[in-house]
Amino acid sequence: MNDPGLDEPIQQHSKNVEQERKEEVDFQKEDEQAFLDPRLLAVNAISLVIALIANVALLLNMARRLPFSIAQPITIVGWFISSVLLIALVVTATYSLELPGEDRALTQAFYYAILAAGLYFIIAALMSVTVYGAYKGHYPQEFKLTMSQRTLMLQTISFMVYMLGGAAVYYRVEGWKFLDAVYFTNYTLLTVGIGSITPVTHTGQALLFPFAIGGIVILGLVVGSIRSLVLERGKKKLGSRMVEKKRVRMLKKMQKEEEQHQKLVPIDSAEQAEQLGMTERERRKFEFELMRQIQDQATSRQKWNALLISGSAWMVLWFVGAFVFWKAEHQQEWSYFGALYFAYTSLLTIGYGDFTNFSNSGKPAFVFWSLLAVPTLTIVISNMGDTVVKGIRDLTDYLGEFTILPGESPTRQKAKRLLTSVSSRFGKDQGSEEMMDQPPGMIGEKEKPDRGGLHREILATDRIAGEVEKEELKDATEAAKRHDEVAKDAHEYHYQLIREFRIVLKHLGETPPRRYTYEEWAWFLKLMGEDEDDQSSHRKAPIKVRSKKGQVPDMQQAASDALEQQKRQWSWLGNRSLLMGEEDEPDWVLERLSLTLEKELKKRHEEERSSKEMTEGDGKKAPSSSGSSKDAGTAGEAR
Numbered sequence: 029m030n031d032p033g034l035d036e037p038i039q040q041h042s043k044n045v046e047q048e049r050k051e052e053v054d055f056q057k058e059d060e061q062a063f064l065d066p067r068l069l070a071v072n073a074i075s076l077v078i079a080l081i082a083n084v085a086l087l088l089n090m091a092r093r094l095p096f097s098i099a100q101p102i103t104i105v106g107w108f109i110s111s112v113l114l115i116a117l118v119v120t121a122t123y124s125l126e127l128p129g130e131d132r133a134l135t136q137a138f139y140y141a142i143l144a145a146g147l148y149f150i151i152a153a154l155m156s157v158t159v160y161g162a163y164k165g166h167y168p169q170e171f172k173l174t175m176s177q178r179t180l181m182l183q184t185i186s187f188m189v190y191m192l193g194g195a196a197v198y199y200r201v202e203g204w205k206f207l208d209a210v211y212f213t214n215y216t217l218l219t220v221g222i223g224s225i226t227p228v229t230h231t232g233q234a235l236l237f238p239f240a241i242g243g244i245v246i247l248g249l250v251v252g253s254i255r256s257l258v259l260e261r262g263k264k265k266l267g268s269r270m271v272e273k274k275r276v277r278m279l280k281k282m283q284k285e286e287e288q289h290q291k292l293v294p295i296d297s298a299e300q301a302e303q304l305g306m307t308e309r310e311r312r313k314f315e316f317e318l319m320r321q322i323q324d325q326a327t328s329r330q331k332w333n334a335l336l337i338s339g340s341a342w343m344v345l346w347f348v349g350a351f352v353f354w355k356a357e358h359q360q361e362w363s364y365f366g367a368l369y370f371a372y373t374s375l376l377t378i379g380y381g382d383f384t385n386f387s388n389s390g391k392p393a394f395v396f397w398s399l400l401a402v403p404t405l406t407i408v409i410s411n412m413g414d415t416v417v418k419g420i421r422d423l424t425d426y427l428g429e430f431t432i433l434p435g436e437s438p439t440r441q442k443a444k445r446l447l448t449s450v451s452s453r454f455g456k457d458q459g460s461e462e463m464m465d466q467p468p469g470m471i472g473e474k475e476k477p478d479r480g481g482l483h484r485e486i487l488a489t490d491r492i493a494g495e496v497e498k499e500e501l502k503d504a505t506e507a508a509k510r511h512d513e514v515a516k517d518a519h520e521y522h523y524q525l526i527r528e529f530r531i532v533l534k535h536l537g538e539t540p541p542r543r544y545t546y547e548e549w550a551w552f553l554k555l556m557g558e559d560e561d562d563q564s565s566h567r568k569a570p571i572k573v574r575s576k577k578g579q580v581p582d583m584q585q586a587a588s589d590a591l592e593q594q595k596r597q598w599s600w601l602g603n604r605s606l607l608m609g610e611e612d613e614p615d616w617v618l619e620r621l622s623l624t625l626e627k628e629l630k631k632r633h634e635e636e637r638s639s640k641e642m643t644e645g646d647g648k649k650a651p652s653s654s655g656s657s658k659d660a661g662t663a664g665e666a667r
Contacts, residue, residue: 068117072141075113079148082106089170090181096169100159107152114145136207139392180253187246191217194239201232211391217243218398219377224384247402254403255410268610270326270333275601275608278322279571291315292601294563308563309550315569315600316546319607335411342408346371349397356390375401497526518632525555525625532621535614542614549606552617556624569601 082103089099118141121134162169173181194217195209202209204225212225217240227233282288292315295301295308304311346368354367362370362383370383374394385391504519528551535542544552550560558565598604606616 068120071113071117075110075117078106078113079110079144082110090173092170096162100155104152104155104159107148107155111145111148111152114141114148118142118145133388136205136211136388136392139389140207143392143396176253176257180250180257183246183250183253187217187243187250190243190246194243197235197239198227198232201235202227202229207391211385211395213239213243214395214398215374215379216240217247218402219244219379220374220398221377221379221381222374222384223379223381224386251402251406254406268608270330271323271608272603274322274326274329275319276571278318279569279601283571292568292599294566294568296563307561308566309561312560312566312600313546316549316607319600319605320543322601323607331411331414335408335415338404338407338411342375342404345397345401345404346375349375349393349401352393352397353385353390356387356393357385359387374398375405494530497523497530500526518628521555522625522628522632525621525628528552528555529618529621529625532614532618536618538614541612544613544617552621556620565597567597567599567602569599570603 082105085094085099085102085106088094089096089103118138121138158167161167191213192210194213195206198204198209198212199206204212208225215222216236227236279292282292290304291306291311295304295306295311301307306314350364350367350371353370354362354364357367366383373380373383385394500519500523504516504523507513507515507519553560596604600607602608606613609616
């Protein structure tokens with residue numbers, strides 16, 4: 029049983045503490061209102077309304093509800109006006125406002141106004157450059173948000189609304205200042221847990237249970253969207269540029285060496301093949317493998333460059349943030365090293381709580397800084413996973429395989445496989461000759477990816493393609509029985525196209541994306557109507573590509589495009605190489621197989637219709653000719 033003699037004084041003391049805090053807050057509010065100029069509040073309200081209108085115009089433009097020519101001027105002008113009004117308020121509060129007493133300080137709202145004015149001005153200036161570029165034709169005059177961009181935008185807005193809404197609730201429940209509540213919800217949802225402000229009422233403590241878990245879930249969704257959007261799309265675009273630079277350097281280097289330069293020229297005679305010591309197909313395979321080497325080197329360099337850039341951004345955030353906190357918390361007599369310690373524990377969401385922000389300038393700076401730190405830290409961790417962590421993991425696996433934690437395969441087989449993989453980098457693959465003419469269904473389907481299941485749409489497409497495949501095989505068998513070789517070959521060709529279509533369909537969405545071997549590419553191209561042994565569609569790889577102003581670089585558009593009437597000449601090392609585009613290889617192959625199959629089925633349909641029309645025409649002519657003969661015979665008898 030509880031002792032009422034002990035519980036009642038404790039409860040009474042808790043109520044007294046809460047009452048004193050509320051009285052102190054009310055006194056501060058009355059003191060502030062005593063010297064605030066209502067005109068300044070009116071200007072602040074006008075700035076807020078204009079900024080909201082500018083944001084709404086931008087959102088409507090992104091949702092394609094408001095034209096670019098209307099939304100962008102509203103957004104840019106609105107943010108510039110809001111920025112100017114806030115700057116005027118900040119200057120007035122700094123130099124013209126007379127503060128009573130000696131121990132007075134500017135509120136957190138003052139410093140939030142500085143941050144908002146800076147953001148409005150910078151973003152409006154950048155958008156002005158974008159609008160200028162759009163009218164000059166460098167950018168499209170509209171925002172076309174992809175699904176991932178739209179998702180990130182909605183999740184970010186949801187997180188900010190959730191954080192500010194939670195602050196409003198705690199402002200009422202705990203009797204805090206609203207901006208103190210914002211500071212509390214910020215370090216709570218970001219899992220920093222500084223602890224300088226904590227709920228003391230039972231209501232506030234109880235509300236923390238659902239509030240924290242909900243906010244952390246939304247934060248996890250935002251972090252995942254940032255990773256998938258910024259990292260994946262950025263990696264593809266940056267990787268393509270680095271591949272292009274590496275390709276140009278490699279071609280310039282090869283041109284200086286006569287023997288290597290000759291391998292870039294298509295072989296059109298037996299004498300040239302004998303002089304070079306390889307066939308046209310072998311020369312094309314040499315180009316393909318060289319292009320793969322360029323891709324691998326560029327990818328590795330791109331990963332380390334990304335780690336260097338993101339790591340540098342993280343270091344800048346750390347040191348600059350520490351400097352700001354050092355200056356903001358001067359009354360606590362922090363040293364710069366102490367500020368570094370605080371910034372580091374906050375960046376890594378450790379949050380010991382031995383160093384905390386108490387100043388009105390330090391709290392807004394921490395909120396703004398921490399919201400920048402979350403995506404930056406996400407990108408750094410992801411880039412480390414592709415480089416440093418991956419290397420440590422692979423080294424640990426190798427050490428475990430040969431020491432205390434062996435896997436399923438015997439150690440001798442692992443050593444043999446390791447030596448084979450190393451030697452294959454420097455020597456020729458002995459098994460490639462035997463698999464040269466085999467379809468990828470026999471090469472690439474021995475080891476299937478470990479995936480939880482195909483998407484419902486892919487399953488439906490595969491099921492339909494399977495039915496068409498059986499129908500084509502049946503038609504080919506019937507044509508063989510009729511000894512109709514032309515129809516038999518056509519149906520077998522359609523069968524092979526559909527079969528490979530179903531195989532490639534299963535490669536979509538693999539992580540990492542599927543990369544086909546040269547033999548598989550040669551087989552796909554053969555199905556699309558192009559033979560790697562035929563040099564008529566091959567050319568020497570150009571170093572620099574000349575394109576007209578505003579023309580998109582001709583990447584991943586080889587001669588096998590089924591929509592074109594004339595074949596383009598291309599090289600595996602050229603700008604039209606199938607390996608040069610940002611599109612994943614299975615996506616490209618699936619699209620071209622679909623176009624080829626569509627073209628063939630359309631051709632077959634037209635042939636069947638023409639044959640039917642000819643048959644019907646012959647049927648109509650037969651009675652008229654017999655009638656004419658009969659009439660002629662009657663006329664002869666009459667004579």
